[in-house]
Amino acid sequence: MPASSKGEALIAVSPLPGPLGAEVAFDYNGEWDDDTRNALRETFRRYHLILLRAPGLLVAKQIEVIEALGLEPDRWRDGEKFGFLSNNLKSAPNDGQHSAYLYHSDLMWKPEPISAISLYATAVPSEPSPTFFASGVGAAAALPDDLRAQWATEQAMFLIDFNGGDTRYNEETASPEAPRATHPILLEDAISQQTSLIIDSLFMVKIVGKEGEEGESLRRRAHEYLYDTGNVYRHDWQVGDLVVWNNVALQHARENLPDGGERTFRRVSGTRSGGISGWETNYKKAQQAVSGG
Numbered sequence: 001m002p003a004s005s006k007g008e009a010l011i012a013v014s015p016l017p018g019p020l021g022a023e024v025a026f027d028y029n030g031e032w033d034d035d036t037r038n039a040l041r042e043t044f045r046r047y048h049l050i051l052l053r054a055p056g057l058l059v060a061k062q063i064e065v066i067e068a069l070g071l072e073p074d075r076w077r078d079g080e081k082f083g084f085l086s087n088n089l090k091s092a093p094n095d096g097q098h099s100a101y102l103y104h105s106d107l108m109w110k111p112e113p114i115s116a117i118s119l120y121a122t123a124v125p126s127e128p129s130p131t132f133f134a135s136g137v138g139a140a141a142a143l144p145d146d147l148r149a150q151w152a153t154e155q156a157m158f159l160i161d162f163n164g165g166d167t168r169y170n171e172e173t174a175s176p177e178a179p180r181a182t183h184p185i186l187l188e189d190a191i192s193q194q195t196s197l198i199i200d201s202l203f204m205v206k207i208v209g210k211e212g213e214e215g216e217s218l219r220r221r222a223h224e225y226l227y228d229t230g231n232v233y234r235h236d237w238q239v240g241d242l243v244v245w246n247n248v249a250l251q252h253a254r255e256n257l258p259d260g261g262e263r264t265f266r267r268v269s270g271t272r273s274g275g276i277s278g279w280e281t282n283y284k285k286a287q288q289a290v291s292g293g
């Protein structure tokens, strides 16, 4: 299916089976023209996740994908626009980590979360180590009208205390300086121009004004829509896969990694208004990754 009439000859777009995502194919290491960039942007806007099977993808081209989406690449601690996530790479902030990451969107605990994240697989274990993507915009669209109306004015607090990703954060036990932010639970996503249900499993500590069971009940109800198998895409990685996803429209998660085998991704992310590097803040707080693909 063509992404646009102009881009038809340049970029092949095949929707992935399931609720979100599309695989694209084009001459990724060649020169891209405006039609190619526009086709990428429109595909991303529509499907929220792009998969490119791209052996030998140059790092400059991975950065160019984020720029083609109209985003400013986030800077890593060393000032570079890319870095590595790995369970077996000394330079990676999560070196040695095998633990699961509960569903989340990166930096939702900041006033402006990251807009888009790309991971390029350079090594994967022989055993499956998928990343799961749940659609916030799919969940919001599936809500019955009465629930959507009730939730339209609700806000939630998101918090990170830098203690890994497999246990939900807790406002009661978090350190006072733990960064936090409040967002509408039905958040307008600037890229897709759709509403996303952003109640996650990791960072959301409370619905504002709904303490205790009332808030927890709302959270459970939201998760029924979000994590329904029909609302989730599972990506099983191959070396050379580039996956780019909308971090506001989708949440991501992983299970515990298999015992053996390196799992390394080259990561480039971008933020819509540019200039915000959540990674910088993160490194100052702790030498632990907030992001597990």
Ligand SMILES: [Fe+2]
Residues within 6 Å of the ligand: 104, 105, 106, 252, 290, 291, 292, 293
């Ligand atoms: Fe993450």
